[in-house]
Amino acid sequence: MTLKLFYSPGACSLAPHIVLEEIGTEWEPVRISLKEGAQRRPEYLAINPKGRVPALATDQGVITENPAILAFLAQTFPQANIAPVSDPFGMAQVNSFNGFLSSSLHPAFAHAFRPERFGEGEEAARAMRSRAPVAVAEYLQLAEEKLGGNEWIHGDYTVSDPYLFVFTGWAPRLSVDMTAFPKLQSHRERMMQRPAVKAALAREESATG
Amino acid sequence: MTLKLFYSPGACSLAPHIVLEEIGTEWEPVRISLKEGAQRRPEYLAINPKGRVPALATDQGVITENPAILAFLAQTFPQANIAPVSDPFGMAQVNSFNGFLSSSLHPAFAHAFRPERFGEGEEAARAMRSRAPVAVAEYLQLAEEKLGGNEWIHGDYTVSDPYLFVFTGWAPRLSVDMTAFPKLQSHRERMMQRPAVKAALAREESATG
Numbered sequence: 001m002t003l004k005l006f007y008s009p010g011a012c013s014l015a016p017h018i019v020l021e022e023i024g025t026e027w028e029p030v031r032i033s034l035k036e037g038a039q040r041r042p043e044y045l046a047i048n049p050k051g052r053v054p055a056l057a058t059d060q061g062v063i064t065e066n067p068a069i070l071a072f073l074a075q076t077f078p079q080a081n082i083a084p085v086s087d088p089f090g091m092a093q094v095n096s097f098n099g100f101l102s103s104s105l106h107p108a109f110a111h112a113f114r115p116e117r118f119g120e121g122e123e124a125a126r127a128m129r130s131r132a133p134v135a136v137a138e139y140l141q142l143a144e145e146k147l148g149g150n151e152w153i154h155g156d157y158t159v160s161d162p163y164l165f166v167f168t169g170w171a172p173r174l175s176v177d178m179t180a181f182p183k184l185q186s187h188r189e190r191m192m193q194r195p196a197v198k199a200a201l202a203r204e205e206s207a208t209g
Numbered sequence: 210m211t212l213k214l215f216y217s218p219g220a221c222s223l224a225p226h227i228v229l230e231e232i233g234t235e236w237e238p239v240r241i242s243l244k245e246g247a248q249r250r251p252e253y254l255a256i257n258p259k260g261r262v263p264a265l266a267t268d269q270g271v272i273t274e275n276p277a278i279l280a281f282l283a284q285t286f287p288q289a290n291i292a293p294v295s296d297p298f299g300m301a302q303v304n305s306f307n308g309f310l311s312s313s314l315h316p317a318f319a320h321a322f323r324p325e326r327f328g329e330g331e332e333a334a335r336a337m338r339s340r341a342p343v344a345v346a347e348y349l350q351l352a353e354e355k356l357g358g359n360e361w362i363h364g365d366y367t368v369s370d371p372y373l374f375v376f377t378g379w380a381p382r383l384s385v386d387m388t389a390f391p392k393l394q395s396h397r398e399r400m401m402q403r404p405a406v407k408a409a410l411a412r413e414e415s416a417t418g
Contacts, residue, residue, distance in 0.1 A: 049351060050309070060298040065308030067276060072301040089269040092281040095304070099274030100259070103312040111327055117344070118320055118327060119336030127328030135326070142258060 001076070003027040004057040006047060008034040009204040012106060013054030014169075016069045017204065018162035021196035023073065023080045029203060067098035070159035083158045090154070097146070097153055097160045105143075105167050108135040112174050133174040140171065140181050147183045151190060165191045210285070212236040213266040215256065217243040218413040221315060222263030223378075225278045226413065227371035230405035232282065232289045238412060276307035279368035292367045299363070306355070306362055306369045314352075314376050317344040321383050342383040349380065349390050356392045360399060374400045 005020055005027060007013035011034055020027050032038045032053050039051045048055040048064050056063045056072070063069050071091070074083030084090030111118060112132035115125035143164060147153055153160045168188045171178055178185055191197050214229055214236060216222030220243055229236050241247045241262050248260045257264040257273050265272045265281070272278050280300070283292035293299030320327060321341035324334035352373060356362055362369045377397045380387055387394055400406050 049354070050313070058298065061302075063298070063301045063305055065305045065312070067308050068301045068304035071280075071304055072297055075297040075300075088281055088284040089267060089272070091284075092272045092277045093270075095277035095280055096272055096274045099276045099308070099311060102308060103274065103315065104259070106312065107316045119333060119340045121332070121336050123330070124328060124333040124336030127330050127333030131328045145258070 001025075001059050002057075004030055006030045006032045006044070006053055006055040006057070007204070008032050008039070008053045010169075011053050012066055012102075012163075012166050014166050014200060014204065015066055015159070015163040016054050016056060016073065017200040018165070018194075018196050019070060019073050019082060019159050021199045022082060022162075022194075023077045025077060066102055066163060067095055070098055070163060071095060074159055081156075084154075084156075093154055094158050094160050098163055100139075100142075101160075101163050101167065105136065105139040108132055108139055109167065109170055109174065111135070133176050136167075136171060136174055136176050137180070140167070140176065140184060144181045144183050147187060152187075161187070161191060162197070165197070210234075210268050211266075213239055215239045215241045215253070215262055215264040215266070216413070217241050217248070217262045219378075220262050221275055221311075221372075221375050223375050223409060223413065224275055224368070224372040225263050225265060225282065226409040227374070227403075227405050228279060228282050228291060228368050230408045231291060231371075231403075232286045234286060275311055275372060276304055279307055279372060280304060283368055290365075293363075293365075302363055303367050303369055307372055309348075309351075310369075310372050310376065314345065314348040317341055317348055318376065318379055318383065320344070342385050345376075345380060345383055345385050346389070349376070349385065349393060353390045353392050356396060361396075370396070370400060371406070374406070 003025065005013065005016055007017050007029060032044055038044060039053060045051055047057065047062055050064060054066065054069060056069045063072055071083065075085050078085050083094045109132065111128040115128040118128060152158065153164060165188060168184050212234065214222065214225055216226050216238060241253055247253060248262060254260055256266065256271055259273060263275065263278060265278045272281055280292065284294050287294050292303045318341065320337040324337040327337060361367065362373060374397060377393050
């Protein structure tokens with residue numbers, strides 16, 4: 001299967017980027033720089049009409065939305081052991097956590113990064129930017145409790161771990177005090193040790209991707 | 210398997226509510242009235258620390274987040290034919306659409322229903338309430354295009370259809386002009402013909418649930 005990941009440096013597409021590195025299959029990275037507005041160009045809108053990253057192009061068509069992409073990669077590469085794909089309840093826990101990240105934690109950040117998406121005006125933007133770090137901290141607290149004494153979110157390493165890693169990386173940009181989340185900090189350090197994480201970060205930080 | 214669905218009348222928990230009626234398995238409805246603040250009571254927070262509905266209690270534990278619950282029900286009851294569970298790409302399309310609903314369309318509504326979740330103050334609330342119907346209409350347009358000439362979102366009926374039905378039901382509360390979305394309107398009418406939809410709506414509209 002030929003896979004192409006459309007990603008932007010530092011965006012939430014880092015999660016499937018890391019996962020593709022973990023799997024070690026052949027795939028092609030395609031940089032869609034949000035900073036340059038590349039996600040709004042007609043050639044990308046033809047791939048993802050929503051104008052967002054990530055998008056995963058497969059032999060059968062394009063998949064969008066992180067939780068869907070991550071579950072698909074786990075199912076397509078069961079030998080990579082990145083989700084309990086043969087256990088519906090275990091898989092539901094992975095999908096549930098990923099759904100929480102995409103529908104609660106990610107939007108909380110978006111209110112600081114792109115307040116104009118949710119309401120016009122400087123006063124509204126100020127209110128959202130002031131609320132965002134509080135909401136982010138509340139959601140991170142839920143993740144901290146979920147992690148508990150485990151190394152990884154679901155006990156064993158799964159696709160939820162690189163997805164969580166995206167947001168622990170964003171939190172300092174909102175001046176969220178990460179020392180309040182020692183378990184998430186250790187999780188982040190464990191992630192940084194993984195060769196797949198190093199490889200994905202190196203590609204995203206390079207000039208050309 | 211004993212299943213319990215924690216739902217609130219009119220909330221997005223209507224999606225798994227309909228799906229459980231479609232499956233026709235034995236299950237127990239548990240009403241958690243958001244209007245009465247029941248989702249913040251300690252006994253419910255013990256079930257779902259996020260204080261949201263829906264939550265699905267199974268023999269193995271609780272599942273939260275609509276896309277995860279819907280995929281789990283489809284996988285657990287393959288004979289109900291409510292998602293292409295044996296086709297990873299087809300399932301990814303279902304998960305992708307459900308992910309879009311939960312992370313884009315649902316939050317767009319939440320800015321009108323609960324602006325204080327995203328920023329304090331009357332000025333910010335006004336800005337969000339004014340932006341919300343525009344964002345909702347943009348997302349509904351994507352759903353209208355995705356539906357295209359099909360009866361159901363993915364061609365065959367899947368769990369994405371009752372989930373979409375939740376939001377076409379909410380749109381009039383934001384004064385979104387649904388005549389701009391004739392395909393979604395027909396979709397809504399088709400849904401209303403289904404006995405499972407009638408049964409779920411009747412339960413939610415009854416006094417006691």
